[in-house]
Amino acid sequence: xxxxxxxxxxxxxxxxxxxxxxxxxxxVNKGEIFGFIGPDGAGKTTLFRILTTLLLPDAGHxxxxxxxxxxxxRHLRTILGYMPGxxxxxxxxxxxxxxxxxxxxxKADISENYYLIKDIYDQIAPFAKRRAGKLSGxxxxxxxxxCALIHKPEVLILDEPTTGVDAVSRRxxxxxxxxxxxxxxxxxxxxxxxxxxxxxxxxxxxxxxxxMASGTPDQIIASYPxxxxxIKSDQTLELLSLIRQMTGIHSAEMFGGNIHVSxxxxxxxxxxxxxxxxxxxxxxFELEEISPGIEDCFIDFMKMNQAS
Amino acid sequence: xxxxxxxxxxVQLLILSxxxxxxxxxxxxxxxxxxxxxASRRLAGHFRSSPFYNIVGESADQRDGAEMLxxxxxxxxxxxxxxxxxxxxxxxxxxxxIVTDAINGSAAALMNAYTLQIIGDYNREILAExxxxxxxxxxxxxxxxxxxQLDYKTYMVPGILVLLVTIIGMFLSGMNVVREKELGTxxxxxxxxxxKHQFIAGKLIPFWIIALFELAIGLLVARLVFSIPILGNIxxxxxxxxxxxxxxxxxGLFISTLTNTQQQSMxxxxxxxxxxxxxxxxxxxxxxxxxxxQNLNIINPIAYFISIIRMIMLKGSGIHDIMIPLIILAGYGxxxxxxxxxxxxKTI
Numbered sequence: 001x002x003x004x005x006x007x008x009x010x011x012x013x014x015x016x017x018x019x020x021x022x023x024x025x026x027x028v029n030k031g032e033i034f035g036f037i038g039p040d041g042a043g044k045t046t047l048f049r050i051l052t053t054l055l056l057p058d059a060g061h062x063x064x065x066x067x068x069x070x071x072x073x074r075h076l077r078t079i080l081g082y083m084p085g086x087x088x089x090x091x092x093x094x095x096x097x098x099x100x101x102x103x104x105x106x107k108a109d110i111s112e113n114y115y116l117i118k119d120i121y122d123q124i125a126p127f128a129k130r131r132a133g134k135l136s137g138x139x140x141x142x143x144x145x146x147c148a149l150i151h152k153p154e155v156l157i158l159d160e161p162t163t164g165v166d167a168v169s170r171r172x173x174x175x176x177x178x179x180x181x182x183x184x185x186x187x188x189x190x191x192x193x194x195x196x197x198x199x200x201x202x203x204x205x206x207x208x209x210x211x212m213a214s215g216t217p218d219q220i221i222a223s224y225p226x227x228x229x230x231i232k233s234d235q236t237l238e239l240l241s242l243i244r245q246m247t248g249i250h251s252a253e254m255f256g257g258n259i260h261v262s263x264x265x266x267x268x269x270x271x272x273x274x275x276x277x278x279x280x281x282x283x284x285f286e287l288e289e290i291s292p293g294i295e296d297c298f299i300d301f302m303k304m305n306q307a308s
Numbered sequence: 309x310x311x312x313x314x315x316x317x318x319v320q321l322l323i324l325s326x327x328x329x330x331x332x333x334x335x336x337x338x339x340x341x342x343x344x345x346x347a348s349r350r351l352a353g354h355f356r357s358s359p360f361y362n363i364v365g366e367s368a369d370q371r372d373g374a375e376m377l378x379x380x381x382x383x384x385x386x387x388x389x390x391x392x393x394x395x396x397x398x399x400x401x402x403x404x405x406i407v408t409d410a411i412n413g414s415a416a417a418l419m420n421a422y423t424l425q426i427i428g429d430y431n432r433e434i435l436a437e438x439x440x441x442x443x444x445x446x447x448x449x450x451x452x453x454x455x456x457q458l459d460y461k462t463y464m465v466p467g468i469l470v471l472l473v474t475i476i477g478m479f480l481s482g483m484n485v486v487r488e489k490e491l492g493t494x495x496x497x498x499x500x501x502x503x504k505h506q507f508i509a510g511k512l513i514p515f516w517i518i519a520l521f522e523l524a525i526g527l528l529v530a531r532l533v534f535s536i537p538i539l540g541n542i543x544x545x546x547x548x549x550x551x552x553x554x555x556x557x558x559x560g561l562f563i564s565t566l567t568n569t570q571q572q573s574m575x576x577x578x579x580x581x582x583x584x585x586x587x588x589x590x591x592x593x594x595x596x597x598x599x600x601x602q603n604l605n606i607i608n609p610i611a612y613f614i615s616i617i618r619m620i621m622l623k624g625s626g627i628h629d630i631m632i633p634l635i636i637l638a639g640y641g642x643x644x645x646x647x648x649x650x651x652x653x654k655t656i
Contacts, residue, residue: 088493090493102496
């Protein structure tokens with residue numbers, strides 16, 4: 001049990017008739033980065049609000065570091081670091097004032113814990129006298145992370161930290177998370193970006209208040225049951241509607257400029273697809289067999305959920 | 309924001325105190341004299357020489373006067389019927405008709421009172437001429453205590469000071485909490501170990517200080533610009549204001565715990581505030597309200613404070629005279645504040 005950091009069982013939360021969480025269970029081990037991956041409305045924020053003691057679950061229970069999220073809320077608030085999805089620091093305080101304010105509330109000593117945030121805070125330190133509201137998106141996010149870390153939390157909970165942040169800042173941010181993980185902090189992160197799943201130690205794929213699958217990214221990819229092909233063409237839309245009529249095809253989805261086609265049985269291969277397309281006078285395309293990504297898995301789970 | 313907080317109250321004090329008056333300085337009067345004799349012209353002369361009247365029309369046809377009342381160019385018309393002088397000479401009652409535009413009821417009543425007084429003076433003159441030895445059976449003398457000149461500013465300014473303090477207390481503190489909800493900063497704060505009463509105290513104290521500071525400025529303006537007498541102890545005014553502020557801030561905070569947006573909070577605060585102000589006796593005497601409305605003032609903090617501050621400033625009342633309302637305010641304040649601490653939720 002001592003390896004478990006966060007534990008949730010049968011968590012249910014309804015907002016009126018809207019079912020935000022429909023009985024979620026999961027385990028997060030100490031010192032890992034655990035990603036909750038899912039689109040908007042999947043229930044990620046609701047789940048995080050329950051874990052951060054902001055929201056009471058309608059049913060089920062959860063513990064963080066062995067403390068119950070409802071009964072031990074007061075102690076939990078001292079060991080959690082939380083970064084809400086929306087920038088929630090005081091916009092009319094300066095960078096420095098925000099940091100001092102949050103350190104003050106937690107009765108934390110900035111110089112004592114500075115090593116934790118040094119890498120992050122050093123980047124915004126030149127703007128220490130600037131008001132938080134006047135910072136760019138990437139800098140706001142670094143400041144928010146610094147403030148969430150200044151009391152040396154045991155568990156860091158980040159709700160969509162990279163939404164609306166440019167690609168370079170996103171990569172930097174994940175590098176920071178991995179460094180924090182190496183300091184022994186357990187990190188829960190919610191994100192709608194499938195490509196970030198690979199960076200997590202383990203992930204849970206969420207949709208409509210359910211966890212569809214969880215495990216390491218490799219396990220999830222390995223569980224993908226179909227052969228997968230990618231087709232590139234300059235007539236993507238025509239190709240998509242055509243290929244969906246082919247027998248032996250499980251699904252066909254747009255992926256950027258390409259179409260990912262999954263086969264419903266092992267008999268469907270490159271040759272079969274090529275023959276089918278050519279027999280329908282489709283000539284200009286590039287076809288290859290690929291290994292699935294998390295997004296392919298996600299869409300597959302989603303379709304299975306809808307079917308059942 | 310900071311300059312606004314300080315400038316607006318002073319401007320409000322200056323404008324309201326000069327503009328809001330119960331006196332009517334220039335009554336536009338139309339005179340229809342159908343008698344046209346020495347006696348009737350003498351009565352008209354009384355109105356003409358009064359500083360309160362402005363004669364806007366004189367005509368032999370009362371339809372002209374009626375027309376002026378209709379189009380708003382006259383406030384009031386008086387009609388002297390033919391035979392006015394003759395009736396007086398015979399010792400019979402002479403008739404004067406007064407017609408007043410009563411769109412604004414309280415103004416109409418005031419104008420009527422002025423006019424009746426002028427006609428009363430005229431009556432007395434006639435009586436004195438007819439039988440000099442008669443005189444009036446009862447001679448009246450009066451004096452107004454605590455405001456000898458019946459100066460409306462002396463009456464209004466303390467009330468307006470109360471309003472300033474109230475608006476700051478009720479709006480700024482409550483609005484501040486709702487603003488945190490709107491911006492989302494409260495979500496971050498709620499996850500910290502900060503306690504509810506600490507958070508509420510943090511929301512109260514700055515505005516409490518600002519409001520007391522503004523009261524000081526207001527009193528200074530009242531003293532220097534309006535020469536309002538401050539007979540009582542200034543320190544006592546601040547003691548009362550400090551207690552009173554906890555009541556209004558408590559109400560503001562309580563409203564903010566019930567609402568999620570500044571708009572909702574603003575709407576409810578205004579609703580409560582307007583009722584409290586209108587019933588407080590600031591603009592109209594609370595004594596003239598129906599009994600049930602006067603009873604409602606038991607929960608109206610503004611009514612307490614206005615009556616206390618007028619007592620201290622104009623009457624020089626000491627702590628003993630205001631003890632009971634002060635204790636009520638203190639109890640009220642602790643009740644409302646406890647209620648809002650209890651109602652404030654660190655969960656959503």
